[in-house]
Amino acid sequence: MKRTIPLEFTVGHTEDKAAAPKKTVPATVPGNAQLDWARAENYPDYNFSDNYKLFDWMEDVYWVYSAKIKKPEIQPDEQLYFVSKGIDYEFEILLDGHPLLYQEGMFTPVELDITGTFSGEARLDIVVYPAPKAKNRARDRSEADECAKPPVSYGWDWHPRLIPSGLYEPCYLEVRPALHIIDAEMRYALSDDLSVAYIGLEVQVENCEHRGNRGKLKWELFDKNGAPVLDCSFECVCGYSPEKERLRLLSPELWWPNEHGEQVLYRSVFTLSDADGNIVDAKESRVGFRRCKLVANPGAEAPGFPFSGNYPPITLEVNNRRIFAKGSNWVEPEIFTGLITRASYEPLVKLAREAHFNLFRAWGGCIVSKEAFFDLCDEYGIMVWREFPLACNNYRDNPHYLEILDRESVSIIKRLRRHACLAIWCGGNELFTGWGGMNDQSHALRLLNANCYDHDRFTPFLPTSPVPGMGHGHYMFRYIDQAFMSPRLAHKTEGYDCLTGMIHADKTAYTEFGNSSASDVETLRSIIPSGELFPPKPDGAWMAHHGFEAWVGQGSWLYPENVEHYFGKPDTLEELVAYTQMLQCAGYKGIFEEARRQWRRCSMALNWCYNEPWPTAAGNNLVTFPAKPKPAYYAVQKSCRQQMASARVQKFDFESGEEFELELFVLNDLPEHIEPLTLTATLASDTKTYEICRWQTDKTPPSEHQKSAVYSVKLDEPENCLLRLKIEVAGRGDMDSEYFFVCKNKNSAKKIAPI
């Protein structure tokens, strides 16, 4: 059997690749060279203020990892390998100064047979090149537009400029029997009615003939209780194809996304024996049987003449059930990718499950998540829309780039296609835009589509997000500029809010939309020097942590002008934070629920974004670094219940004397009906209670909603105040909903107290 020999590395830097580093420090592997150096040199916390800038110089040096290796005792029919799941980004591997491998690309694993390359001791060097930068670019993400390194670390509106590299995945030596498994995978296709899984086995074996005889493979499938359900044995050949051996599993138990059914995982085990019948290698993985398609929404047809092609389909159909996809945009949980472990992922994935989410859009600007992320999503039932590492740039038809992308994408596809959670492949983020500048004809996207088709055709492929019909945005609670309005509001000139905007939107899917808030006070104190904390100003740590000028609009992402507009001027940091969080709650609640109310035309709502790689001062995220829910998380959690009452209200702020109008909805995302209900809507201010309506519903059909008439009350409030709307469902308290709004009186100067 295989056995692993750990390696101990040091790391140092040099500007001249030919020269050895002047100094080396201990390296943590997996990890990042920059972090090793900072640790050894006692750099201050990079999460505090603008300390990350201390890392700037590290982008342009070579990082040299070195390890002394000692040849282990190996048998004549054993081999010694150097193994890594990936090295970030361009690198050379040398043994005693002799080059073994040069590679560009961090997602393609390294497996080097070094059996015959040395005896006794040797020095293994891994020379990691400076961060790739395209020539003649601004100092921003566009520097990454000729490489397959994810662009986020070149700076984003929620990520500092800080570019990690190095051994971010484990690196070790491995002694293997000459006859061993290179890869073994069970693949399947489900029959249309899901009653049969047609199974194919793809096995690659090294030295499949061993001492004149072929090795033997046994494959077994175990159900969720560990009981064997299917097996077969065969002689080794290289490249065993699914067409040759068609096995059938009848009535497979299906894997379902969160709250649609159980996450049933089978276990597939390959065992390899040599000619003498000794077991020499094995490979095991989990399998969830499910079928995922993107199908066309009713309502996405192009009407009239000249008629146009319908919008691309974006409704997820899982196991023949069309579902509303609820979730968020996933970014990696650390700046330093080497720090990421299952422990970084698990609390976040668990929170997503508890929020009733069923889909993460794993955004293309970040690295393709480590294996543990997909394992967790398999377990927790969160489907993954996985993007390749392209974002917001124009990745041109450059033959060198396409060659790297070709290899990297095939590595990514082959690694991830076996996960039940993998629901959608996508080329990358915002590539069909003015700033992206790519389109259907871009060779990079045609290549990715072709590779996904060749290696995983039963998973849908989207070229990018958004494509026509789908929407990104808005990212503001209050629309400050006409250009930012929905086209259907463009004739209006006042500052409408996102509730109004969303009701006028008509997309098939909202795959990004944002509403920002400040992080909690404790987090803010941990990243902002106390002297800068309050009142926040557009410089220093607030700015470095994206509170100001991070995006269009000077106030982003803190937007203190919105707080003042709706509530009055806050007197303390605590008050400011509470107000921004109130707006984020109200905004996200409005958008998530309105997107759901637009079912079936709309079938997806994913806010920008879920988590963050470092503590921001303010941002659109639901969960603060590392895994601390914001109040908006709990608001969204309520808005994503499978069955619930929901109120459509046209805007957030009212004036005394105005009519407060609402329509009630029963939202039902489950494939079972809801019995007739009685809903009552009550609005309460500081001083009075308005009984708005009592609505007796019909039976709500499975996976359908129903809507009431428009009800209204006239507001009469002497002072500025908060309005609390309560929808109560008799006998179904689990479906109750609450909202809040603002009511102003021109004659009142009263500040509205935060909740």
Next chain:
Amino acid sequence: MKRTIPLEFTVGHTEDKAAAPKKTVPATVPGNAQLDWARAENYPDYNFSDNYKLFDWMEDVYWVYSAKIKKPEIQPDEQLYFVSKGIDYEFEILLDGHPLLYQEGMFTPVELDITGTFSGEARLDIVVYPAPKAKNRARDRSEADECAKPPVSYGWDWHPRLIPSGLYEPCYLEVRPALHIIDAEMRYALSDDLSVAYIGLEVQVENCEHRGNRGKLKWELFDKNGAPVLDCSFECVCGYSPEKERLRLLSPELWWPNEHGEQVLYRSVFTLSDADGNIVDAKESRVGFRRCKLVANPGAEAPGFPFSGNYPPITLEVNNRRIFAKGSNWVEPEIFTGLITRASYEPLVKLAREAHFNLFRAWGGCIVSKEAFFDLCDEYGIMVWREFPLACNNYRDNPHYLEILDRESVSIIKRLRRHACLAIWCGGNELFTGWGGMNDQSHALRLLNANCYDHDRFTPFLPTSPVPGMGHGHYMFRYIDQAFMSPRLAHKTEGYDCLTGMIHADKTAYTEFGNSSASDVETLRSIIPSGELFPPKPDGAWMAHHGFEAWVGQGSWLYPENVEHYFGKPDTLEELVAYTQMLQCAGYKGIFEEARRQWRRCSMALNWCYNEPWPTAAGNNLVTFPAKPKPAYYAVQKSCRQQMASARVQKFDFESGEEFELELFVLNDLPEHIEPLTLTATLASDTKTYEICRWQTDKTPPSEHQKSAVYSVKLDEPENCLLRLKIEVAGRGDMDSEYFFVCKNKNSAKKIAPI
């Protein structure tokens, strides 16, 4: 060298594949079995009345072609092949009853080495299966939705139900030296500035080692004058790749589409010599150096929030020049595909050139045209948008179908990619529609995109027409139903015409739009029994030839109600024909010119359709079977001049007392400016002349248009009459334009005389 031995076939039919035909008749090859039988049995002309129905029974029998073959004298180092470019559609080849090949698919050539299979004499049988029909379908095109046979012959609104099959391409024996060329192709990529062609040679040689030595290949490139410009020699290896041998041609003379430059064609010649230096084989082809891209139109961006992906790009950029694509939809010129020769194609392609066209959309419902079509388009400068054989059906993710489509599409791509005229690959017609039901996720389209990328990535690929942004339609002169109106006219209720509709359309490309007319009187007399000719009725030959109920609307494609609406009731067949042709002229002129006026947002205008496979009674075509231009051809020819004056008029029919408004345009599709011009617009009725305006233009920039203010005159006509609008351009008579309209007076009952 290779030598060809012709074959003489007989053909007969049988319902039982195992049984021989009871009777056989001489077969013409290339040809179609159905036609052979009809000839031998003296069937009446299938073009007349509804005689085509006599062929119905032929769909469901096996057609057995047989030929006696005699083994020729061949040398020990020669081989005997059976060769065909394609056999329609599913077939078996047997030698003396022993099966040699079973194949489904008509576009994959057959090359069978039969050297050792017989001595003396033998019988070669080709058993062609019944027409493929998916189960449980209506008797229409949907029967073809599980096969790669083009669906048009299953019946269309301009093609009778008549399904040909058999040996539609040449079939012969060929004696080849053992060492011979299987395929040899010069491929190239142009540098960004077009100054260098990077050349790769792809050669496949049979038996590349010959008597222990390798054969030698010589490749030479000759310029348009026959002068050698580049050559190289090398030893044979199989699968010679372009990466290995990079040749450069500096400053290649470029191939340009019609009226954008010359159609420069080089000649590429491969010569194969054996070990003794004897030339044993050669292969020659023509090469045009050009680079074709689809780029994004300015104006196709999605505005506002939530912002959506931009529309797919549809502007043709040829040799770095963005051009307006003018042309038409091409269908094959015969029902019986075996009849098609270069002589069938040439007059049609020549007429397209004379109409100032530069693009044919070669529609996916028909067969992929024979080689001569692409040769002619190379020569005449007509770019080809080539669709795969999918149209208006939902070709589902069916593994058997996908396997056939995979092989057939690779055969098609490899055959056609060497043509300079080939500008766009496209999945097929109207697949992203309610009736098509396919989308970006359809495996057939992902497969085609992948195959085009793998084998011809420098040619753009469109999944279908239309995609979002592009328009198909309208196909009526007068909108008879609100559902058929442009969405931007949907609030109006009257019967608007196509001039109004087009001005309100906002597509990036109009890749189909139609206006119908009757065929000329001589043609009508050749297809309709004299007793049925006039007045036409919705039955018999008028119906069989698509004059009535061919499309939505009982009157299509003759639409006698439109004639009566605009002009009055015709008294003779001649008058009826003239009126329909007047409407077709006015409609097409209005649409082609309006599409051009919408440049740059719009960059393509292709009417439905150019030609027809049999004489229709009425249709949208510009050229009547076989190659007889309709009056609309000449009207469109005028509307497609590269530089011209054009008038935008909002509609076709006016009432006396109404304002007649127009805007003038100078249209300039050439990359050179036009000096300032003086345009005068004059409107003449039967009785008077209105001087509308005199417009002094500025200089018109290269590849740009300019537009005047709105001018108008008040109409004052005592009787119904025709209005003739003349735009004269001082000193540039070649840019003059003429239009006609109708003016009614409520008190007049006068019939308007045809032009």
